[in-house]
Amino acid sequence: MVNPVKSAVRSSSVVVDYDHCSYCGACVAVCPPDCITLHDATLLIDTDVCTLCRRCIPACPTGALSLEDAA
Structure with missing residues (x-):
């Protein structure tokens, strides 16, 4: 079964x-x-496992992480 929340935000x-x-x-x-x-x-993010909880973004002291929409 497809997770509707994950599917909706995977963009x-x-x-x-x-x-x-x-x-x-x-x-x-x-x-x-x-x-x-x-x-x-090298920092790697496994997008198949990422739940887009966004906890990593404010945790980054240099602001190197951001959420971007897929084009």
Whole structure:
């Protein structure tokens, strides 16, 4: 069964501005589904697992994360 909430909002996603990311891990620490990982100074967000709870966005001290609508 398709989750109607997730389907309705999947037109958006959390994106990383790598010019501003300090790779501190604050977003990783607050992510309930553990969809954000840091590996070799690269921040990855698994969009198949992300629930768009947005907890990572205010947790980022450099403002490197934002919610963007898919074009």
